[in-house]
Amino acid sequence: MGLTITEKILRDHTDNKNAVAGDIILANVDKCLGNDITAPISFDVFDKIIEGTNKGVFDREKIILTPDHFTPNKDVASAMQSKKLKDFSYKHKILYYFEMGRVGIEHCLIPQEKLVLPGEVFIGADSHTCTYGALGAFSTGVGSTDLGVAMALGKCWFKIPESIKFIYTGKLNKWVSGKDLILYTIGQIGVDGATYKAMEFTGDVIEKLSMANRFTMCNMATEAGGKNGIIPPDNITKNYLKDVEENKYKIYNSDKDAQYEDIIEFDCSKVEPQVAFPHLPENTKPISEVHNMQIEIDQVVIGSCTNGRLEDLEIAAKIIGNNKINSKLRCIVIPGTQEIYLEAIKKGYIELFVRSGAIVSTPTCGPCLGGHMGILAANERALSTTNRNFLGRMGHIESKVYLSSPAIAAASAIKGYITSPDY
Amino acid sequence: MRGIVLKYNQKNINTDLIIPARYLNDSDPEHLGLHCMEDLDHDFKQKKDNLKATIIVADSNFGSGSSREQAPIALKAAGIICIIAPSYARIFYRNAINIGLPIIEFDDISKINTGDELEINFEDGTMNNISNKSEFKIGKMPKFLQEIISIGGLVNFAKKIILEK
Numbered sequence A: 001m002g003l004t005i006t007e008k009i010l011r012d013h014t015d016n017k018n019a020v021a022g023d024i025i026l027a028n029v030d031k032c033l034g035n036d037i038t039a040p041i042s043f044d045v046f047d048k049i050i051e052g053t054n055k056g057v058f059d060r061e062k063i064i065l066t067p068d069h070f071t072p073n074k075d076v077a078s079a080m081q082s083k084k085l086k087d088f089s090y091k092h093k094i095l096y097y098f099e100m101g102r103v104g105i106e107h108c109l110i111p112q113e114k115l116v117l118p119g120e121v122f123i124g125a126d127s128h129t130c131t132y133g134a135l136g137a138f139s140t141g142v143g144s145t146d147l148g149v150a151m152a153l154g155k156c157w158f159k160i161p162e163s164i165k166f167i168y169t170g171k172l173n174k175w176v177s178g179k180d181l182i183l184y185t186i187g188q189i190g191v192d193g194a195t196y197k198a199m200e201f202t203g204d205v206i207e208k209l210s211m212a213n214r215f216t217m218c219n220m221a222t223e224a225g226g227k228n229g230i231i232p233p234d235n236i237t238k239n240y241l242k243d244v245e246e247n248k249y250k251i252y253n254s255d256k257d258a259q260y261e262d263i264i265e266f267d268c269s270k271v272e273p274q275v276a277f278p279h280l281p282e283n284t285k286p287i288s289e290v291h292n293m294q295i296e297i298d299q300v301v302i303g304s305c306t307n308g309r310l311e312d313l314e315i316a317a318k319i320i321g322n323n324k325i326n327s328k329l330r331c332i333v334i335p336g337t338q339e340i341y342l343e344a345i346k347k348g349y350i351e352l353f354v355r356s357g358a359i360v361s362t363p364t365c366g367p368c369l370g371g372h373m374g375i376l377a378a379n380e381r382a383l384s385t386t387n388r389n390f391l392g393r394m395g396h397i398e399s400k401v402y403l404s405s406p407a408i409a410a411a412s413a414i415k416g417y418i419t420s421p422d423y
Numbered sequence B: 001m002r003g004i005v006l007k008y009n010q011k012n013i014n015t016d017l018i019i020p021a022r023y024l025n026d027s028d029p030e031h032l033g034l035h036c037m038e039d040l041d042h043d044f045k046q047k048k049d050n051l052k053a054t055i056i057v058a059d060s061n062f063g064s065g066s067s068r069e070q071a072p073i074a075l076k077a078a079g080i081i082c083i084i085a086p087s088y089a090r091i092f093y094r095n096a097i098n099i100g101l102p103i104i105e106f107d108d109i110s111k112i113n114t115g116d117e118l119e120i121n122f123e124d125g126t127m128n129n130i131s132n133k134s135e136f137k138i139g140k141m142p143k144f145l146q147e148i149i150s151i152g153g154l155v156n157f158a159k160k161i162i163l164e165k
Helices: A004-012 A041-051 A078-090 A106-112 A129-136 A143-152 A180-191 A203-210 A211-224 A235-240 A287-293 A310-320 A338-344 A350-356 A406-415 B028-035 B044-051 B069-079 B091-100 B143-150 B154-164
Strands: A026-030 A031-035 A063-066 A121-124 A138-141 A156-161 A163-169 A196-200 A228-230 A260-266 A274-276 A283-288 A298-303 A329-335 A379-382 A400-403 B004-009 B052-058 B081-087 B103-105 B117-121 B126-129 B133-137
Touching: A004 A138, A004 A196, A004 A228, A031 A041, A031 A106, A031 A143, A041 A078, A041 A143, A041 B154, A063 A078, A063 A106, A106 A129, A106 A338, A121 A129, A129 A138, A129 A211, A129 A228, A138 A228, A143 A156, A143 A400, A143 B091, A143 B154, A156 B028, A180 A211, A196 A211, A203 B091, A211 A228, A211 A235, A211 A274, A211 B081, A260 B091, A260 B154, A274 A287, A283 A287, A298 A310, A298 A406, A310 A338, A310 A350, A310 A406, A310 B028, A338 A350, A406 B117, B004 B044, B028 B069, B044 B052, B069 B091, B091 B103, B091 B143, B091 B154, B143 B154
Parallel strands: A031 A063, A031 A121, A121 A138, A163 A196, A163 A260, A196 A228, A298 A329, A298 A379, A379 A400, B004 B052, B052 B081, B081 B103
Antiparallel strands: A026 A156, A274 A283, A274 A400, B004 B117, B117 B126, B126 B133
16 A cells, blocks of 8 residues: 655654554654744753753754744743743753844744755644645644653654645636635635645646745645645755755655545636635635725735745735835735845845835744734734734734735735735 | 533634733743633633533634644643543644643534533543433543553653653
8 A cells, every 4th residue: 555755754753664644653853843932831841851860952953943933022021931942052052043133933944944854754833833844844833742852852742644635736827826725725625624634735736836835835734724734845845955965855755556535636727816814714715706895904914934935025025016005004024034034135125115114024923923013903904924813813802814925915005905916 | 530511612712712822921821821711701710610610612623723832731720621522623632632631522512511510431431421411432542642641741751761761
């Protein structure tokens, strides 16, 4: 019987060489990650585990700590949490601790720094760790206790997931991006449509998709309940990794006779840009319908681990051009990393955003989870390129969040209501 | 295990509702417990205290969203000893097991109401609704997960491994 890419990677990271979907394994992890919200709890777990032994971290070069959520520290309590990351990193000589000023939004930063590679098992105490499946790694979000245990043992328990294969075919319509494809998918299968499952993204559309769009798609696998999103590596992946020696990573592919729990095919020529309505990512509607509703908005956010990459800023900049942000709303642009920020400066996007009347922030998760840098008041509506629109997610529990691609967000920031660049 | 139920007939009770991100700047369990479920139900604490409820029953996909372990920690700190729902988001599920908070996958939540008293026997895989005198089978957890729960959570499991090395 054939195996999926997910089964193969996990099997190669455990002693159980016969393990298949459904089996629980204790896997070796190649890297583990924590942030200013999740890592502090994991340090307490770690300390409890090693207490009374002479042990330290399992490998100081395989732990990554990114203070990116409530940073630059938004208040005293957040500062105390960030300090815990710094103190732990210096105490245990953690190689990949990113101080503020060098840190970026973790899921933009880690692939950029090539800290995750094809064929690896990567865990992060952050649900959007599933982003790196775009590189053909098994990558998934876990909790703080899992991270604490991994920092001590280099291991994590998993139930090897069954896989759902998604096949995307057809010609993409104008303005349709990876964000629209994943929102459309979640709209079709629901927020629990892939619970516990691996979501394997395939088809000629995926084969032509840029890495930025692939990261966006895998990033939101968790919004359908998926354990991981994964895309088999190809030349686009290899090109992204051109500065990494090929013997540093391993490319896996699913067998032709691999077992899938389900195979779902989408004809993308029928997919329009999507908008997810409050308060679930599955509440999607095509832009033609949404445009007619003339939904006025108070805030636009362009950024996040979902859409904070250079390509996302480029699309937004091109659409905004010489236009001004609508005077009735605030538009917040957040580059995902310092490198993306610098590139955007060089290409003139940042000047364009500022001249248009947008706010440009240093990299932070900030508004996505209602942390800081753009909190909504009661009855305010935001259109955001982030990943969740749960009740109260971006601020007041009587505020509303709509989700879209950067193109839709930029066009709407000019018009003041949710629309497409084409209208 | 015995306890009184507080039920929410709602699907997708996500981690932002269980513990809003605005409280995540402090990971002290007592602080988290005070704000547990407040965006879902402003009167959660009062209802729970009035009923002396310690078991939450909810509809499917409980705990969806963020990986924040603060969600099961907040529930535990608020005095919740068990959760019953038809399904869970996977990170919430593993977090609950890892911190030793029992969690039951049970489809027929229509047979349980707020105020009911339940007696749960994990070893037998049975649940008794004392209030309406009905008994149900609950699925047994995989052996590995039972082992984690029985040893008191993943920390003790890891401690055992590290001491054996």
